[in-house]
Amino acid sequence: MTSATNVERRIFSGIQPTGNLTLGNYLGAIRNWVNLQGEYECIYCLVDLHAITLFQDPAELRRNTREVAAGLMACGIDPKANILFNQSQNQDHAELAWHFNCVARMGWLNRMTQFKEKAGKNRENASTGLFVYPNLMAADILVYKATHVPVGDDQKQHLELARDIAQKFNNDWDKPDFFPIIEPLILGAATRVMSLRDGSKKMSKSDPSDMSRINMTDSEDAIAQKIRKAKTDPDALPSEAEGLEGRAEAQNLVNIYAALRGVTVDAALGEIGGKQFSEFKPMLAEVAVTSLGPIGAEMQRLLQDPAEIDRVLNEGSERARALSQPILREVREIIGFVQG
Ligand code: TYM
Numbered sequence: 001m002t003s004a005t006n007v008e009r010r011i012f013s014g015i016q017p018t019g020n021l022t023l024g025n026y027l028g029a030i031r032n033w034v035n036l037q038g039e040y041e042c043i044y045c046l047v048d049l050h051a052i053t054l055f056q057d058p059a060e061l062r063r064n065t066r067e068v069a070a071g072l073m074a075c076g077i078d079p080k081a082n083i084l085f086n087q088s089q090n091q092d093h094a095e096l097a098w099h100f101n102c103v104a105r106m107g108w109l110n111r112m113t114q115f116k117e118k119a120g121k122n123r124e125n126a127s128t129g130l131f132v133y134p135n136l137m138a139a140d141i142l143v144y145k146a147t148h149v150p151v152g153d154d155q156k157q158h159l160e161l162a163r164d165i166a167q168k169f170n171n172d173w174d175k176p177d178f179f180p181i182i183e184p185l186i187l188g189a190a191t192r193v194m195s196l197r198d199g200s201k202k203m204s205k206s207d208p209s210d211m212s213r214i215n216m217t218d219s220e221d222a223i224a225q226k227i228r229k230a231k232t233d234p235d236a237l238p239s240e241a242e243g244l245e246g247r248a249e250a251q252n253l254v255n256i257y258a259a260l261r262g263v264t265v266d267a268a269l270g271e272i273g274g275k276q277f278s279e280f281k282p283m284l285a286e287v288a289v290t291s292l293g294p295i296g297a298e299m300q301r302l303l304q305d306p307a308e309i310d311r312v313l314n315e316g317s318e319r320a321r322a323l324s325q326p327i328l329r330e331v332r333e334i335i336g337f338v339q340g
Contacts, residue, residue: 005145005327006180011040012146014047014087014137015072017065018056023214023292024193024203026075027259028152032187034076036150042082043144043320044072046313049087049094049136053129054118066309067299071216073312074298083323085316087140092324096139097132099331103169104135108161114154138162142179143324150185153192154202159184173334189268190259196230199248214288217296224285227253232277239273241265250277253284260287 013033015025033044046065065086077084087093109115112134119126137158141149142165149159159182166179195201195212203213214223231249238244244251244265257280258268272280302309332339 005330006177007041007145007147009040009148010144010146011036011042011148011150011185012045012141012144013043013150014045014050014140015068016051017046017048017061017068017086018051018054019064019205020213020215020217021068021071022193022203022205022216023256023288024152025205026216026292026295027188027190027193027256028154029150030072030075030077031259032150032185033072036148036185037076037078037082040148043146043323044077044082044084045140045320046086047140050133053127053133065313066306067303069309069313070299070302071295073302074216074295079312079316083316083319085313085320089313089317090143090320090324092143092321092328093136093139095328096143096331097136099335100135100139100165100169101132103172104132104138104161104165108164109134111157112161113157134158134161135165138165141182142166143327144320145180145327146182147180148183148185150187153186156184156186175334178330178334188259189263189265190255193256194248194252196226196252199231199252214292216292217299218292219296220289220293223288223292224282227281227285227288230281232281237269237272237275237277237280239269241269243269243273253277253280257284257287260284260291 013029015029021030033042036042046068048061048065051061069084072084073079109131115126115131115133118130138161141162151159163181166181170176170178193203195203195207196214197209197212201207205213207213211226211229214226218226230253232253233247233250235247237250237254244254254265254268254272257272258265261268272283329339
């Protein structure tokens with residue numbers, strides 16, 4: 001039986017407000033979020049509860065939350081047509097996450113590669129929040145019964161776990177269609193943008209080397225310089241995608257180029273195949289500067305008015321609560337809590 005709160009197409013996705021937005025965030029997620037507006041009902045969230053699974057300085061967390069909100073709007077997220085808010089302003093996420101802590105199994109969480117990477121060698125010293133991080137992610141999505149989740153490739157394993165949690169909840173309480181089985185949307189030519197210094201590592205805001213990533217706030221000169229210095233190999237670019245196999249750095253730059261141009265890797269190689277990096281890099285820098293320059297400028301403009309950003313997030317959280325509250329009431333009923 002499908003419940004009254006089930007919808008056919010609803011998107012939820014989140015991003016941690018923990019520092020600079022990178023080209024990885026943009027191509028792996030945000031640009032797709034922008035394109036999916038209008039096609040779906042969209043809920044986009046700054047996941048500050050996830051951010052504190054690693055210690056955050058309070059002033060920086062506040063600053064980063066406003067900065068990432070400005071970044072999303074500068075990229076084209078429209079907070080009037082969609083919902084944009086920060087997670088901690090809707091406590092329903094935290095409550096459902098608790099229920100999911102009681103549904104998910106230790107063995108499932110023990111398999112999460114991101115926990116292993118983030119906890120590092122000293123697992124005993126990781127916060128318990130970091131361990132149950134994927135349960136909160138599942139709650140973020142399912143507290144709205146969202147059906148589709150656009151993310152970069154690195155979130156795939158977490159979304160599989162969210163599917164397992166939804167299925168186990170539905171089975172345990174014998175409500176076969178209560179939570180939808182979500183569909184990941186991993187879209188575009190650059191679903192996994194790699195470091196500019198090491199093609200085997202993901203581009204990340206936490207990489208100690210700033211030269212490894214392009215930040216959305218980088219100046220035109222900084223973008224051009226980072227691309228000029230990006231690691232490559234001595235060969236010319238191939239004309240077909242197979243020719244990129246085993247050439248991680250070349251593959252990454254071509255993926256970025258194709259994604260920024262909005263074409264497939266094959267189409268991009270049709271244009272740039274045969275060129276040396278000395279010729280290709282300035283082309284890539286130009287596309288990057290043209291795409292990212294106006295976003296950085298708009299972000300700075302929006303940040304001039306932090307009160308307006310707070311107003312947008314407040315309003316978004318009110319609308320988010322209006323969607324999640326009836327769903328959480330149903331959950332409490334199913335579980336067997338007495339409620340007035
Ligand atoms: P976060 O903040 O690490 O990243 C936000 C989004 O950017 C994508 N991304 C990348 N894509 C391609 N290449 C890269 N180098 C790259 N780096 C980041 C991520 O895949 C992500 O889509 N756990 C999530 C946030 C989250 C969430 C959710 C996502 C919390 N709850 C519910 C979806 C649904 C995270 O830490 O993303």
